Amino acid sequence: MTQVTQGPAKTRAQIQAKTLRTDPWYRSPRVTATGLTIIVLYLLFASFANTDYIFGSYISPLYSPCLATTCTPSDSSFFLVPWLTWLTPAIIIIGGPLGFRFTCYYYRKAYYRSFWRSPAACAVAEPHARYRGESRLPLIIQNVHRYFFWIAIAFNIFLTYDAVVAFKNPYTGAWGHFGVGTLMLVVNAILLWIYSVSCHACRHITGGRLKHFSKHPVRYKAWTVISRLNNYHMQFAWVSLTWVTLTDLYIRLAAAGVFGHGRWI
Amino acid sequence: MAYMANLRVWRGDHGEGKLVDYSVEVNEGEVVLDILHRLQATQANDLALRWNCKAGKCGSCSMEINGRPRLGCMTRMSIFDQDQVLTITPMRTFPVIRDLVTDVSFNYEKARQIPSFSPDPATKPGEFRMQQVDVQRSQEFRKCIECYLCQNVCHVIRDHEENMPAYAGPRFLMRVAELEMHPADMADRRNIAQDDFGLGYCNITKCCTEVCPEGIHITDNALIPLKERVVGRKYDPLVWLGGKITRKQHRDTPRVPGKH
Ligand code: SF4
Ligand code: SF4
Ligand code: FES
Ligand code: FES
Numbered sequence: 001m002t003q004v005t006q007g008p009a010k011t012r013a014q015i016q017a018k019t020l021r022t023d024p025w026y027r028s029p030r031v032t033a034t035g036l037t038i039i040v041l042y043l044l045f046a047s048f049a050n051t052d053y054i055f056g057s058y059i060s061p062l063y064s065p066c067l068a069t070t071c072t073p074s075d076s077s078f079f080l081v082p083w084l085t086w087l088t089p090a091i092i093i094i095g096g097p098l099g100f101r102f103t104c105y106y107y108r109k110a111y112y113r114s115f116w117r118s119p120a121a122c123a124v125a126e127p128h129a130r131y132r133g134e135s136r137l138p139l140i141i142q143n144v145h146r147y148f149f150w151i152a153i154a155f156n157i158f159l160t161y162d163a164v165v166a167f168k169n170p171y172t173g174a175w176g177h178f179g180v181g182t183l184m185l186v187v188n189a190i191l192l193w194i195y196s197v198s199c200h201a202c203r204h205i206t207g208g209r210l211k212h213f214s215k216h217p218v219r220y221k222a223w224t225v226i227s228r229l230n231n232y233h234m235q236f237a238w239v240s241l242t243w244v245t246l247t248d249l250y251i252r253l254a255a256a257g258v259f260g261h262g263r264w265i
Numbered sequence: 266m267a268y269m270a271n272l273r274v275w276r277g278d279h280g281e282g283k284l285v286d287y288s289v290e291v292n293e294g295e296v297v298l299d300i301l302h303r304l305q306a307t308q309a310n311d312l313a314l315r316w317n318c319k320a321g322k323c324g325s326c327s328m329e330i331n332g333r334p335r336l337g338c339m340t341r342m343s344i345f346d347q348d349q350v351l352t353i354t355p356m357r358t359f360p361v362i363r364d365l366v367t368d369v370s371f372n373y374e375k376a377r378q379i380p381s382f383s384p385d386p387a388t389k390p391g392e393f394r395m396q397q398v399d400v401q402r403s404q405e406f407r408k409c410i411e412c413y414l415c416q417n418v419c420h421v422i423r424d425h426e427e428n429m430p431a432y433a434g435p436r437f438l439m440r441v442a443e444l445e446m447h448p449a450d451m452a453d454r455r456n457i458a459q460d461d462f463g464l465g466y467c468n469i470t471k472c473c474t475e476v477c478p479e480g481i482h483i484t485d486n487a488l489i490p491l492k493e494r495v496v497g498r499k500y501d502p503l504v505w506l507g508g509k510i511t512r513k514q515h516r517d518t519p520r521v522p523g524k525h
Contacts, residue, residue: 010360010368011280012426020332020352105469105489112468119420122472123332123357131425135465143500146493200485204493212448214396230485 018125025121033114047090052255056170058181060248065158100148146201163189191240198229275354298337313364324412334414356417380518383452399448415473432463435473439487455498461521
């Protein structure tokens, strides 16, 4: 070992203020907390509602794939799960997308900062006396994220199928329709794919885990593209989440008859 | 246009100290370090502060300006309002020696614990052949100027001094990631990254990335990729099973002395 000379007393500067920041550091965690709360409350309401989630060929992304035997009949209803019928079809499948978002590296940052406040902002003291982070239970479970990534891919396939089916007329079932709902569902599927592909676990799986990019040119290329998308992972997380919410809202309102009977629906 | 800036500078020895008010002249184009030097030259000759290059390249002048970890030499006075009081304090995470000078030896101790570059012993000097794409990722990490602002801001040790023995901090986890990604390095540091350097403590809240004066994407490009690699070694049952079937040999580095 290198000889270390005896230094001075090891005491930090005794500064009581929890932060000396003068900029509005509290703004961003507040905005995040408010946004997440509004969206989560709406999604909870919609997932428990158990009505108005299918409008002809449109199905709310929250209820697809519709696995329960109690599903409203549609192209995306599979009637596979006879048990758990006291739950809504949305609650039966919510674990997949919820787990994916909950363990997402971006959302982790978002709720650790805005709800758990560890830390609320940089160089702002956190309120907890002890901190072990993700080094042990319960938060060490966040490491399952890559499994949720694969589950999310399966969901994306279903939701892409829903977007294709949305080209059927919701009233007549005839192909070749293009309405607001079609647009919502197509954009929804695209955004979910971009969000999932820009995921850090995906970046790792495609190429990040390699030591020699030069030996795997195709994976290197994929990694390069994903890395570029990954820079905007936060933005994709918000846009895709908001879009899912709006898509559900649109289909819910259409199914409830709010828009009347219109060609553009 | 010259004006007088109001400063509050932390003055003290060995932890004990207080914020002292000064009024110092500022000229156009100056940075905080210039103002502190003027303060030292004209009013507070015994003010201790560390600096070297005045070009954001030596990493010596780390301090906290209005509560934000920054390099004194790279913080222009023009970003502050002229009537704003500037509070200048030493880095909070490290023991203070005097005034703005802290003892950053924690970082050197952590640096020494990382098992160094371990190439294949069969490769003779002069035989290394590496392609740019293979070293590109780690080159970003080599921009580090060791200012330790990231170490200072990281809440794992900033707010919880008791975590310091267990946690190496972003700068050194990034060093582990750099070696993990090195094409010619044969060692497997994933176990020690988690067990001895405390990667699990990081909750990817990105403050290290926010303060890094070199703009290194520490969290996205080093810490999260390292977390994913650690999952592959320690927590992913399918990867574990695959490794058993193919009888994959891991070349683990020795554990860090004194940690087990
Ligand atoms: S991202 Fe991790 S290492 Fe960086 S400051 Fe946050 S907790 Fe510390
Ligand atoms: S990674 Fe950035 S903030 Fe951390 S020591 Fe290096 S240059 Fe400074
Ligand atoms: S989905 Fe956000 S990191 Fe994987
Ligand atoms: S004096 Fe060298 S980085 Fe500021």
